[in-house]
Amino acid sequence: MTSEEWAVLVEDNGKTYVVELTNQSQKVKGLGVINPVETLQNVPLGGRVEIGQKELLRLPPRLPELSKGMMRRAQTIGSKDAGFFLARLGLGPNDKVLEAGIGSAGLSMYIQRVIGKSGTHITVEPRAEHAEVALENLRRTTASWGESPTHHHIEGTIEESIQAIAEFSDGYDAIILDLPDHPPAIEACSQLLLPGARLACYCPVSSQLERSWEACEAAGLTVEWAGELMEREWGRASKGGMRPVNGPFGHTAFLLVAQRQ
Numbered sequence: 342m343t344s345e346e347w348a349v350l351v352e353d354n355g356k357t358y359v360v361e362l363t364n365q366s367q368k369v370k371g372l373g374v375i376n377p378v379e380t381l382q383n384v385p386l387g388g389r390v391e392i393g394q395k396e397l398l399r400l401p402p403r404l405p406e407l408s409k410g411m412m413r414r415a416q417t418i419g420s421k422d423a424g425f426f427l428a429r430l431g432l433g434p435n436d437k438v439l440e441a442g443i444g445s446a447g448l449s450m451y452i453q454r455v456i457g458k459s460g461t462h463i464t465v466e467p468r469a470e471h472a473e474v475a476l477e478n479l480r481r482t483t484a485s486w487g488e489s490p491t492h493h494h495i496e497g498t499i500e501e502s503i504q505a506i507a508e509f510s511d512g513y514d515a516i517i518l519d520l521p522d523h524p525p526a527i528e529a530c531s532q533l534l535l536p537g538a539r540l541a542c543y544c545p546v547s548s549q550l551e552r553s554w555e556a557c558e559a560a561g562l563t564v565e566w567a568g569e570l571m572e573r574e575w576g577r578a579s580k581g582g583m584r585p586v587n588g589p590f591g592h593t594a595f596l597l598v599a600q601r602q
């Protein structure tokens with residue numbers, strides 16, 4: 342597949358649509374029924390197209406656009422926290438990364454982008470309806486970017502999948518957990534960390550953070566960093582100058598990174 346098989350269309354307000362370039366009518370939520378090939382055949386990247394009442398800009402399917410226009414089911418991890426995980430876990434080519442649960446693959450898209458085709462990505466998820474959405478999002482990224490890591494998806498909880506995970510690799514360079522209950526998972530999977538490798542947890546509430554910290558220490562890991570990232574957007578003021586934009590100063594989650602030393 343090539344990047345021509347998916348098109349990205351963006352409204353002026355930033356709303357993003359990811360459309361499969363098939364030569365047949367399909368219903369695209371928010372755009373109505375269109376034949377994508379017919380509608381877009383004369384619209385180059387950077388060109389504009391009118392669909393119904395909407396004027397849309399066509400852009401290439403890069404990570405920010407595919408992430409904005411992704412299918413969603415479970416709550417996703419966004420760029421603020423994903424970027425921190427990629428940096429603090431030091432992810433890159435050749436890495437073997439274990440991730441649970443996959444949810445909607447919000448984080449998986451970032452992981453696959455940075456580890457690239459030489460990496461190995463193992464995902465674990467007990468809910469088939471979540472995995473279905475996640476695997477569709479990863480199908481789009483693979484088709485759009487023309488490459489992806491070796492990816493194995495395991496259906497089940499991480500605690501009950503340790504043997505299956507170990508069959509793909511004896512050890513992992515990084516493990517990322519975004520689960521309702523981290524301690525049993527930490528206890529089960531920390532043995533899979535290679536020396537120097539790190540485990541990260543995404544914890545929406547502080548009680549999860551505290552329990553994750555305790556579970557990491559009980560598993561013999563050293564907690565390297567725990568806390569929250571705050572992101573404050575600025576914009577142009579109507580009377581000139583720049584200032585923080587009005588709007589909610591939201592919370593996503595507390596993050597924890599621990600290392601096997």
Ligand SMILES: C[S@@+](CC[C@H](N)C(=O)[O-])C[C@H]1O[C@@H](n2cnc3c(N)ncnc32)[C@H](O)[C@@H]1O
Binds near residue numbers: 415441447519520
């Ligand atoms: C908040 S979602 C993950 C979202 C994901 N990080 C993303 O960015 O799209 C949490 C997921 O963990 C899954 N889950 C719950 N318990 C689990 C377990 N013990 N092992 C693996 N996955 C689990 C849930 O079904 C759910 O899909």
